[in-house]
Amino acid sequence: MNTFLLVSFIIALLALGWFAWRYFRLRHGMEAFARTIRRTTQEGSPAASLPEDEAGLEELSNAVRALAESLELRSLEVDAERAKLAAVLDRMTDGVLIADSDGYVTFLNPAAERLFDAPGAIGRTVAEIVRQHQLVEAWRRSCETGEAQEESVELPAMRQFLQLVILPDQQTGSSLLLAQDLTRVRRLEKVRRDFISNVSHELRTPLASLKALTETLRDGALDDPKAAPRFLGRIETEVDALTQMTQELLDLTRIESGQVQLDLKSAAPGKLLASAADRMRAQAERTGLILTVESAMDLPEVHADAARLEQVLVNLVHNALKFTAPGGKVILSAGAKSGFVRFAVRDTGVGIPEDELERVFERFYKADRARSSGGTGLGLSIARHIVEAHGGRIWVESVEGRGSTFYFTIPVF
Structure with missing residues (x-):
């Protein structure tokens, strides 16, 4: 019995030791x-x-x-x-800001930094960054009501239209602000309105004349052997004007959309000037103007579509003749400059007001004095698109009352 207990004790001790180990x-x-x-x-x-x-x-x-x-x-x-x-977020053109519940900005992307001119603005308040009371009030309304707000403002000093959309987070009290620059959209909208207004004006005048002429013919002038041809001639003139405007609109649309393929070849500037002058010389003589060409004979040839470039020169000369009084001069010239040939059409006409210089190449744009001068108002716009399609640049310098000079550059061949 004692032996059994001893063995059991030893076994238990060994088991305990093993478990401990x-x-x-x-x-x-x-x-x-x-x-x-x-x-x-x-x-x-x-x-x-x-x-x-x-x-x-x-x-x-x-x-x-x-x-x-x-x-x-x-x-x-x-x-x-x-x-x-x-x-x-870095590549977005819209500005994105995140503000905490206390109104401090915790994040803004590069577009927001540019729009609000606020680099490194994290940690500043929304009011400090936005700096426009209408936008700040919209943000505060959003925080108070817990509802999304939208506000648009014009910044005259920067010539900018901004729209701010505020989206609050009711759980955390923070807010997301999306800032959009609508300047280009507003400008395009203005161009669209001006286009519709100008097209309406340009169509209304000849259509009203056609209606009056046809009514006169119908009321008896058609039977008058002397009056009838005169009225029919005026109808033909108005129809030709409408046809010209339609054709120029189609040309302009094709050029703007890239549908016109330029036939680029080597062309001599002197020949282009001479050809354009020959086409417009008879018109210049009828209006009592002197049309001359001043160009060096050793100019480098240009890489151009000769027909289209001549169209540009003809449009510029036609414009100069229209605004130059009898006895005045219109001078075509060209000169080489830094890998380009610079063409110029200078007149001694009425000139262009300084505040209108930037707009003369817009479609249908006319100074008030030009409303009765004829033409479609598309010639300069067509000229600009043709020159830019050649990789050149066109601009005008003018002093009101002393004449204007239209310049454009074309790369050398």
Whole structure:
């Protein structure tokens, strides 16, 4: 009996010792594994550096490593999405601002910095960055009501139209502000309105004349052998004017849309000037004007569509003849300059007011004094598009009452 008890005691003691040894070994392994995880976290090492199949902790170490790899993968995906979002925000033409519940800006993209001229504005208030009371009030209304607000303002000093959309976050009290520069849209809208207005004006005058002429003929003038031809001639003139305007509109539309293919070849500037002058000489003589050509004979040839370039010169000469009084002069010239040939059409006419110089190349644009001078108002616009299609530039210099000079450049061949 005593022997049995002794053996049982020894076995129990050995079991206890084994369990104690296993406990301390397991604890030591757990502590070492924990130190490894902490070190990996602090050093930012990849999940692959975590131990795998750790002795005695195989299931736990493999599960931890699998979890770390999963978190690492998700972190990479989040970073990739964040990079995409940052790239989109950086390249947006609309400004984006995020303000916290206290009104301090926590984020703004480069477009917002440009629109509000506020580089490095993070940490400043919305009011400091926006600096426009209507926009600031819209933001405050949005914060107070918790509703989206939209406000548009014109900034005359900067010649700018801005629209601000405010989207509040009712949970955090922060707000998202989207700023859009509508300047180009407003300008295009103005061009559209002006185009419709000018087309209406240009059509109304000849159509009214045609209606009056046809009514006169119908009321008896058709039977008058002297009056009938005169009225029919005037009808033909008005129809020709409408036909010319329609053709020039079609030409302008094709040029603007790139449908006109230029036949670019080597062309002599002197021949282009002489040809345009010959075409317009009879008209100049009828109006009592002197039309001359002043050009050096050794000019380099230009890379151009000769027919289109001659059309530009004819349009410019026609414009000069229209606004120069009898006895005046119109002079065509050309000169070489920095890889280009600069053509010029100078007149001694009435000149152009300084505030109208930037608009003379717009479609249908006419100074008030030109409303009764004939023409469609499309010639200069066509000339501008043809010159720009050649890679050149066109501009005008003028002093009111002393005449104007239209210049344009064409690359040399």
